[in-house]
Amino acid sequence: MPELPDVEGYRDVLDSCGRGRCVRRVDVRDAGVLRGVTARRLRREVEGRRLGRPRRHGKLLIAPIGDPPYLVWHFGMTGELLCAGAEDSFHAHDRVALTLDDERQLRYRDQRKLQGLRLAPTEEAVERILARLGPDALDFGREDFLELLAGRRGVVKGVLMDQSLIAGLGNLLSDEILWRARVDPGRPARELDESEARHVFTAMGGVLETSVRAARVPPRRTWLTGHRDDPEPACPRCGARLRSRRVAGRRTVWCGRCQH
DNA sequence: ATACCTCCCTGTGGGC
């Protein structure tokens, strides 16, 4: 689920629910989501500390807890962050709960535990994690973007989804962007002409803007994404039957008539 | 550089 817009939403949750609050208690309900830190150390390092202003890079959410260390979330495919009241009953997939000094709780919920929560002891440790990622999709300049596509032999969808090149785009956003730009996801990136590459860049900005506002890729019927799971999906632009196949290792939906 | 594979987890839906 979580791509850049979702994580931006979780940043908002963390900011409005937790920023400036002291973490009274850390409950690790399932240590399977902890990465490189034990429940014990997490408790020791986090309890009693105050949450600072969270930031996001790509699909990562980073929050200073004290100064340092830092909490670093990666939501994988099924993670989410919620603000709950202390009385609210736990969900089966609530893996970590941070109880704040106003008795509200930040809950990290994650069914599949494919990624998880890390504790970065220093700013340098955060930088090392971020070093694996390309620029955030929202910060990408047009010229850099065109240059990136022009230098890649791999399929354009693969480039959009490669976090080390562009951070934040996932499977749904990539399909949506390419559909809006009318570009076939299986085209080698460097074979796009400049006009096509510009369309992809513009589509990326438009799709991101709307999605960030919705804190998700909105399931609109006027968008490709709104038809992914229809039994007989039709292109909302031209009406042709949408096609589906594996591109760059992921299920890919596109319109064979209006994407070239 | 790039494509492919396996693995990490859990849950769901389809075919038999």
Place this chain on the structure above:
DNA sequence: TGCCCACAGGGAGGTA
């Protein structure tokens, strides 16, 4: 009904 498999909006690491 049960069982087994493929698959799913994530990524890492290894191989050719």
